[in-house]
Amino acid sequence: MNRHPIAVALRALRQTVLGPDAPVERPLLARWPGPARYAAPVGLLAALGLFLITLTVESEWGLPILVALLFAAMTVAPLLALPRRPLLAWRLTVLALLICTFNAPADQAWPWTPPLALGSIVVVAVVVTRVDRPVLGWVVAITTVPVLTLVEPENRVAVLLLLGALAIVGDLIRRNRLSRRALAAQTELSEREQERRGVLEERTRIARELHDVVAHHMSLIAVQAETAPYRLTDVPAPAAAEFVAIAASARDALTDMRRLLGVLRSETTGPQTAPQPDLTDLGAMVDAARRAGLSVTLDAEQVDDDRVPAPVGLAAYRIVQEGLANAARHAAGAAVRVTVRAGASGLGVRVENAPPATAGSRPGEAGSGHGLTGMRERATSLGGTFTAGPLPDGGYAVAAELPYDAEGGDR
Structure with missing residues (x-):
């Protein structure tokens, strides 16, 4: 940007004469909403009173009625525009100071009527608190033109001193207002930074707790499951396979845990770029569950993976994963059936287990219940539905309907 003094002065002159008005950040009576509702009618009554006073004075001067009406209107117009358009009000004031003097009586000490003189002081006092310094300089300079040309020499010094005092005080008020606004913005920024x-x-504290407690125990489970066949004698082949499956599941859980810790410790909240599981990974998850000792049947042959959006596939995978975990935890030895069906507008997911082979509680009757809550939240967040409950034969089933338009478009 060109910062040459002449260029700055010319730009400020253009702003002063023809530029957009100075913005009014906050109405004058914004702090007092009660009196503010009466400001408009009271202001109109005051403007009407000034109009009548000006009309009376100019009629006593012997001005024609049309000229008196015009001059009275030019006296009141700047005050009406002042609350919202201060720079426009100043322009109208300068025009009124230059025009409304041609027919003033020669014996008058001042070339303007008292309402015009006092109104001009009010307008200038408000404008100098709204504009920056370059524009302020031009406002004062242009306002002195009618003063130097129309005011009597013995009164010019007093008027010029008044203009200078208004300019200095107005600039101080504006700078103080800007400083307080900047301080408030900085305080708000500091509060947001503290939050x-x-x-x-x-x-970070949650990540540290997860690392110190959960990740540590999962690592021990993985190590112990891998070394158990070597520490024990005469381990049957099915048992050794179960140890391998336990170790693999523990390491998969550790991988997910490390990804979660990375998200918690990161200061950014951008999208995750790590690959997320989908329906193509259901077979591998079911195989891992079988190696862990579950009797699982997967029925997902009619699902078209290309038709299912990624969020729907991820939600279906997590629901099946949690359903299998609940079946293993609460229905040990029971047969589990996983059904995934692709409908016309959504994906249906169902995990049901037979009655437990050994005594034990069913899902939802023991434990924290976070698993069912998580499955319900995944389904409802996509606009779907979720149900869970016991079956007549003593088993348990969870079912979810996930619409395809979860991403906002028909896939």
């Missing part, structure tokens, strides 16, 4: 820092500290 963000508090969130990051809490996320």
Whole structure:
């Protein structure tokens, strides 16, 4: 940007004469909403009173009625525009100071009527608090033109001193207002930064707790499951396969845990680029469950993976995963059936298990219940439905309907 003094002065002159008006950030009576509702009618009554006073004075001067009406209107117009258009009000004021003097009596000490003189002071006092310094300089300079040309020499000094005082005080008021606004913005920014820092500290604490407690125990489970066949004698082949499956499941859980810890410790909240599981991974998950000792049947032959959006596939995978975990936890030895069906507008997911072979509680009757809550939240977040409950034969089933338009478009 060109910062040459002449260029700055010319730009400020254009702004002063023809540029857009100075913005009014906050109405004058914004702090007092009660009196503010009466400001408009009271202002109109005051403007009407000034109009009548000006009309009376100019009629006493012997002005024609049409000229008196015009001059009275030019006296009141700047005050009406002042609350919302201060720079426009100043332009109208200068025009009125230059025009409304041609027929003033020669014996008058001042070339303007008292309402016009006092109104001009009010307009200038407001404008100098709204404009920046270059525009302020031109406002004062242009306002002195009618003063130097129309005011009597013995009164010019007093008027010029008044203009200078208004300019200095107005600039101080404006700079103080800008400083307070900048301080308020900085305070708000500091509060937001403190809130963000508090969130990051809490996320770091959670990540540390997860690492110190959960990840440590999962690592021990994986190591013990891998070394158990070597530490024990005469381990049957099915049992050895189960140990291998336990170790694999523990390491998969550790991988997911490390990804979660990375998200918690990261200061950014951008999209995750790590690959997420989908319906193509259901077979591998079911095979891992079988190696862990579950009797699982998967029925997902009619599902077209290309038709299912990624969020729907991920939600279906997680629901099946949690359903299998609940079946293994609460219905040990029971047969589990996983059914995934692709409908015309959505994907149906169902995980049901037979009655447990050994005594034990069913899902939802023991434990924290976070698994069912998580499955329900995944389904409802996509606009779908979720149901869970016991079956007549003593088993348990969870079912979800996930619409295809979860991403906002028909896939």
